[in-house]
Amino acid sequence: MPKELKVTMLGNRGVGKTSVLTAMYEQFSDTFEEADLQLTPDSESSALLQKRLGQLKALLDDFEATGGLEGDQKPQSFKFGLGKIGDKPSLQLTFQDFPGEYIDKDGEFVKKVMHECVAVLIAIDAPALMEANGKWHHLMNRPKQICDFFKISYGDLKEPRLVILVPVRCEKYLQNEEDAKKLRNCIKDKYAELFRLFKSENLLTKIACVITPVQTVGTVIFNNIRVENKKPHFYFRKISHDAGYSPKDSDQPLRYLLSFLLKLHYGTKWGWFNPIRHWLGWDRYLLEAARQSASQCKSSGGFVIIQGEDKLFIGK
Structure with a gap:
């Protein structure tokens, strides 16, 4: 059995957690082909993600749409084997998704999941953050509540962790460098309490x-x-009537995860992660693939390393 690493998706209902995971899965083969890597979901994850992919593409059936996928009503683990193309997986990545309501109703479950996971992806609804002077940000994204979960879950943290903030539905805010800077600065401002905690x-x-x-x-892109x-309902429009499904940068969260693991392998002395150094060493190709992948992590425009660059294999 391949070794397992767990990642959790954190965010309120409707902010786009499932959409992020679906786009990551759909684009993997194209973006990681150069590294000779394949990501293979188990049968249950494959069926659900294929359904979600169909729903995501269906957003383009109408010129105007509300944008986004309905989340699941119960916790769902998406399991992927990561390994060399045509070979058995060397590593299992498990993405734990759970209904947004859990951050209100089942804090103990959320705390347990965060303790078990090497990385946390925080989905951020970008229009709620950026539009109407952020009027709907706290309702949709729950930044203070999410910060409180980190205070509780990371209060006795012993091992390194990766936290990735993932703005979604952000096409409107990445049209040029100036717009991207506004998005980046708004996140730094609205999540300042979380960043202070991390520092x-x-x-x-x-x-x-x-x-x-x-x-x-x-x-x-966002329209109105x-x-x-x-209650707010966010509407989006296609950039043209014949526009097709064309996600961008869905590879970046996974590239950063591989970058984090690669640096842990070479540099950490953390007890819990010592086994990673051992069993990753069995598959030299995976280390080289991770190195190649990490070299393509973006860190400009809307992308930024808030802290911990020394824990990432960036520019090495």
Whole structure:
């Protein structure tokens, strides 16, 4: 059996966690072909992701859409084998997704998952963050509540962790360098409490944190907000009537994860991760593939390393 590493998706209901995972899966073969890597889901994950992919592409059936996928009603583990093309997997990556309501209703479950996972992906609804002066940001993205989960779960952290903030539905805000800078600065401002926590004496040396925007459709941009019964509904439009499904940068969260693991392999003395150094050493090709992948991590425009560059294999 391949060794397992767990990653969790954290975010409120409807912010785009499932869309991020679906886009990552769909684009993997194209973006990692140069590294001779394949990502193979188990049968249950494959069936569900194929269904989600169909729903994501269906957003392009109409010129205007509400954009996004309905989340699952129960926790769902997406399991992928990572390995050399045509060979048995060397590593199992398990992405733990759970309904956004769990951050309100089952804090113990969320805490347990965060303890078990080497990385946390925080999905951020970009229009809720950026539009109407951020009026809907706290309702949709729950930044303070998410910060509280980290305070609880990482209070006695002993091992290094990677935290990736993933703005989604962000096509409108990445049209040029100036727009990307506004998105980046807005995240730094609205998640300042979380970043202060990560820079605290106990966590500064343990956490690597990055921002990696993902355009989960690529050709659908925010258009307007309509409020019904005091709840916002975000509407999007295609960039043209014949625009097709074309996600962008969905590879970046996984590239950063491989970058983090690669640096742990070569540089860490953390007890829990010592086995990683051992069993990753059995597959030299995987280390070389991770190195090649890490060299393509983006760190400009909307992408930024908040802290912990020394824990990432960037520019090495």
